[in-house]
Amino acid sequence: MAGNTFGKLLKLTTFGESHGEALGGILDGCPAGITLDFEFIQAEMQRRKPGQSSIVTQRKEEDEVQFLSGIFEGKTTGTPIGFIIPNNNQKSDDYSHIKDTYRPSHADYVYEQKYGIRDYRGGGRSSARETASRVVGGAIAKQIISEIKINAFVSSVGEIFIDKPYQDLDFSKIESNAVRCPDLATAEKMENYIKVIKKQGDTIGGTITCVIQNVPIGLGEPVFDKLHAELGKAMLSINAVKGFEFGSGFCGAKMKGSEHNDSYNPDGTTKSNLSGGIQGGISNGMDIYFRVAFKPVATLIQKQEVLTNQGEIIEQQGKGRHDPCVVPRAVPIVEAMAALVIADYFLLNK
Amino acid sequence: MAGNTFGKLLKLTTFGESHGEALGGILDGCPAGITLDFEFIQAEMQRRKPGQSSIVTQRKEEDEVQFLSGIFEGKTTGTPIGFIIPNNNQKSDDYSHIKDTYRPSHADYVYEQKYGIRDYRGGGRSSARETASRVVGGAIAKQIISEIKINAFVSSVGEIFIDKPYQDLDFSKIESNAVRCPDLATAEKMENYIKVIKKQGDTIGGTITCVIQNVPIGLGEPVFDKLHAELGKAMLSINAVKGFEFGSGFCGAKMKGSEHNDSYNPDGTTKSNLSGGIQGGISNGMDIYFRVAFKPVATLIQKQEVLTNQGEIIEQQGKGRHDPCVVPRAVPIVEAMAALVIADYFLLNK
Amino acid sequence: MAGNTFGKLLKLTTFGESHGEALGGILDGCPAGITLDFEFIQAEMQRRKPGQSSIVTQRKEEDEVQFLSGIFEGKTTGTPIGFIIPNNNQKSDDYSHIKDTYRPSHADYVYEQKYGIRDYRGGGRSSARETASRVVGGAIAKQIISEIKINAFVSSVGEIFIDKPYQDLDFSKIESNAVRCPDLATAEKMENYIKVIKKQGDTIGGTITCVIQNVPIGLGEPVFDKLHAELGKAMLSINAVKGFEFGSGFCGAKMKGSEHNDSYNPDGTTKSNLSGGIQGGISNGMDIYFRVAFKPVATLIQKQEVLTNQGEIIEQQGKGRHDPCVVPRAVPIVEAMAALVIADYFLLNK
Amino acid sequence: MAGNTFGKLLKLTTFGESHGEALGGILDGCPAGITLDFEFIQAEMQRRKPGQSSIVTQRKEEDEVQFLSGIFEGKTTGTPIGFIIPNNNQKSDDYSHIKDTYRPSHADYVYEQKYGIRDYRGGGRSSARETASRVVGGAIAKQIISEIKINAFVSSVGEIFIDKPYQDLDFSKIESNAVRCPDLATAEKMENYIKVIKKQGDTIGGTITCVIQNVPIGLGEPVFDKLHAELGKAMLSINAVKGFEFGSGFCGAKMKGSEHNDSYNPDGTTKSNLSGGIQGGISNGMDIYFRVAFKPVATLIQKQEVLTNQGEIIEQQGKGRHDPCVVPRAVPIVEAMAALVIADYFLLNK
Incomplete structure (x- = not known):
């Protein structure tokens, strides 16, 4: 019971x-005196919203945050900080089936x-819509740690993946395309592939890769x-996530120590x-980067x-x-959860 | 600060x-009335101990648990339940270098x-020796959930891996060999490879795969x-772990929904x-299985x-x-952390 | 930071x-399947509301709970369970002074x-208005532990006090008068005294006495x-509370063991x-009773x-x-916090 | 379950x-770099120990702390910080009765x-001996907040009480007598009275009064x-405590606002x-003072x-x-718990 709170000093419920x-939610433990950029918060909400492009679901959600x-x-x-996000269309759909x-x-x-009971309308609490509240919390968390840069992007869709280290990517291109892939040639392939998938119902x-830069030494x-343990938990708590790896990750398990050690x-x-x-579970000031695996969404427009x-x-x-590929929409959610973790450890380390 | 406690109702500090x-440690929240099998606990400690075979470190650790x-x-x-594990050889080594x-x-x-200070002797708190206390906690946790079966084994070493689904393996073979790999042909390859690595200093x-069977529905x-989020955090908190995936994991990120959905x-x-x-973060009664990636240990017998x-x-x-491959020794630690998570959620779900 | 959550398994934020x-607030950890009595919840809100009688403040608050x-x-x-209580009159007052x-x-x-900043309007977060959310949480908690009876009442105002043990009181009379004192003769004296105080600005x-009956053995x-430690914290977290005692309380400190021991x-x-x-911190099945001291409210209609x-x-x-005496209004708040504590320990003890 | 941890950032289990x-116990979250005064810690242990004077129990306890x-x-x-306090005489007593x-x-x-089971020897976990671990934690906590002064003393025994405000007392006299009462005339009366009680079996x-001085503004x-809510919980968690009041306390419940308000x-x-x-739950920089009520110990040398x-x-x-009056021995325990609370909030407020 009571699994709806995340964080230690900075707590999002x-x-x-x-x-x-x-x-909605409550963000408790936010330091006083921060001048909030509400346009930024709303823009983050917009990034998460369905119906943003031809490749994703067409449902209109307003997702307007009201701070209370x-x-x-x-x-x-x-x-x-109490906030709500009204569900404007909550009665329009038919869920009798x-x-x-x-x-x-x-x-x-x-x-x-x-529970012996469930709100069957649209998945209820297990719906990805729940993540809207996380994005609000994350958008505030980003403003607590404004000097730390968090960039997430889609690094693979199906078998299509970016074949470059993140250092060779231009993060300013992430939002330039519907799949949120900064490598534009790969982005185009992904987009075309998702259109095919969509037609098939x-x-x-x-996968999403996330890079956190300008992190102070000592968080964790x-x-x-450990810092990566909490990052892992944060990511694994997002709907549809099946895996998490940071740094060398699963590839590191194939390496020798003489190859893997990072010389000073x-x-x-x-x-x-x-x-x-x-x-050792503590940030060393170098870029933090990790990768998150998302399974395909379970809702198909097929007979099952x-x-x-x-x-x-x-x-x-x-x-x-129908979301043929939820991964692009999950990019701001990954960033939000990363921001919540980093801000929390930042406050713990003060 | 204060990151040395794990669990909600069943807390290991x-x-x-x-x-x-x-x-040592304190296991708080263990239900009353359980007749503990102390030989089992000590046997679990023995599994974690270095110096068990020719392929691993020769340091003698007694690792005798005293319950207080x-x-x-x-x-x-x-x-x-308070317990200590004395460090018998704590003054014998020379760490001036x-x-x-x-x-x-x-x-x-x-x-x-x-921290501005560190106990430089043998890694101090960041040493893998810390995990001895986890094994004690896990050995008790296993007795809380005695009907649930937890089996971990080494599924890959470097590029050598078991090329079978876990259903085709005989878990009773895990402890039959030094690398804790139930597929004996693969085990032999792994063992030989580790010997080569060891010679190179x-x-x-x-990677370790863990399978949890006979889990009641509703944990998480x-x-x-979510159950897998806490399992992920538990695994990522173990020294040298770089990644965690459960079920389809990173492979699932390459799949279509029509392939991935599990029909009832x-x-x-x-x-x-x-x-x-x-x-949805809740056990459904089917086998829980996950995979954990361990990087190579950083201590080399080489010039660095x-x-x-x-x-x-x-x-x-x-x-x-010198531990050329710490992964076999990590098997009981993976099991211990899994047992702590499952027992905790088991108690939460009562 | 982050001190706005109460409870362990049943968490009110x-x-x-x-x-x-x-x-507003979020009550997390409420068991599933409870048919809520919304009229009861609203009635509890009504009990807390200012402006209920001639002796208290005349401000109108609607205090309508919306469950989300x-x-x-x-x-x-x-x-x-997310809920909000809109502040209908939030812009009407002048707080420039x-x-x-x-x-x-x-x-x-x-x-x-x-904090370096404060919302100076009406006390902001430190206003007793904050307790409205507690009453919502408590009204639900009472329904979780519906067989346990919680009755609080005003046992003293200034120097006027009920000169009887609680066993001699008729709890059904508590709500029959403006001061919530079940001893009607004492109630009348209190009421008259408060009117005098009010005229003086x-x-x-x-003090409030609270009696909890039909408690199962083993909570704590x-x-x-310890059960009373958490009850004490709960009460001391209510605005204006200066003291808490249970059982023999401060009188017990004057007694001999031979007088104080409760024979079986x-x-x-x-x-x-x-x-x-x-x-020993654990309920023994007998009535739990405690007393809470409230200081006089600091807002006077006098020059200061x-x-x-x-x-x-x-x-x-x-x-x-101007609330000449906040104590009667605090009765439902004391009950609410008691209900939250008892329900939490009830769930912990399952 | 799992109620054996106290604190948020500074956690004593x-x-x-x-x-x-x-x-024993584990103090987690203690800041690094503090040069510990071990003689002070042992001296605090000595203050808690039974058998210190003619008025108290004659059991010999060594109470030697070993830091691990x-x-x-x-x-x-x-x-x-892990520590143990061996029980040297654990097998000598006969508890068959x-x-x-x-x-x-x-x-x-x-x-x-x-629990369905209990360690019946000497009260087991419910024995006041448990508080020895708290004194260790408190003695370290005092060193974290070395500029804050915490003084507790016995303010009443039975009907005998100090009839002076704490400002008129010389705290350096607290340890000068067996009852830990800084008012020597009253101390003598208490001591004589306790001897009579002892003879009666x-x-x-x-009651114990505790004064905390030189507290920074902003804790809570x-x-x-709220700061006093946590102090209250800390005190109520000590064996035999029946009540807690701070500042005006229960007397404040009899006062008018015009008398009670503290002018700036x-x-x-x-x-x-x-x-x-x-x-409002936050320290304002003035002395914090509170009073704790202890019931008489239940163990009598009488037929019952x-x-x-x-x-x-x-x-x-x-x-x-036989402890005819446990209150003097509880003085260091009250101080220890106060130190743990204040140090925790001090770290939270950084």
């Missing part, structure tokens, strides 16, 4: 089902088993709350950075077998909105 | 440096930067404390299990450049004990 | 300033010192989270109950010296709403 | 039964009901973690200090009725060690 009155407390004359006051059925690889079945997975709290420069920086900016609450298997035609 | 008087509280007439009493230097890809530098990374606390059987089980036993606390780069010959 | 858009999540078809779903001054025994000065303190988590009956109940239903932010002492005429 | 191998980690070359390293009986107003009955309660985290001086200090150094685990009431002669 969220609430909200996809088709309830509103989503913790801010006075434009500045944070140190008291908890999923009321009595459990869709494959959705959370329908486990929610009903665990199918979905496709992908061994032995259990006299100033304490390292020549290579297979460590991914974290050693579903389980009924009477224990029958029936065939059902998928309908409703 | 640990202390101890590799060369202090003793390591929380147990009466062989049973847990519901009060905190690392006192003023920071070894590449060790935590020396970041500890000194963060080098080290090699690898969305949205932030009428009884709620699923035909495939790409979900890895967890949907190190940074001095005067800001100079000097060459230093690595010496002391 | 609140936000809101007295003159912001809205107050966690409830589906009238039942709790196990997901977090306190913008640059710190009123004696208010939190103005310390908030400004701690002064305020008066008092030694050694730090064969069924495990005790003949006397100076322990106050808690022994105030400190300016320029470091000058000036005289200022108190104005605005 | 303790373990140990009165007659187990050892007591977190300290290197005399300085804290920022890693968790209480094995099957529940003594009145002890925790025997509730422990057995809650009876026990007597009392509203709304739930131009420098932000206040002329009076009925607030007790805390306003006890309950057997067969549901019979039998008469039993109390024996074993």
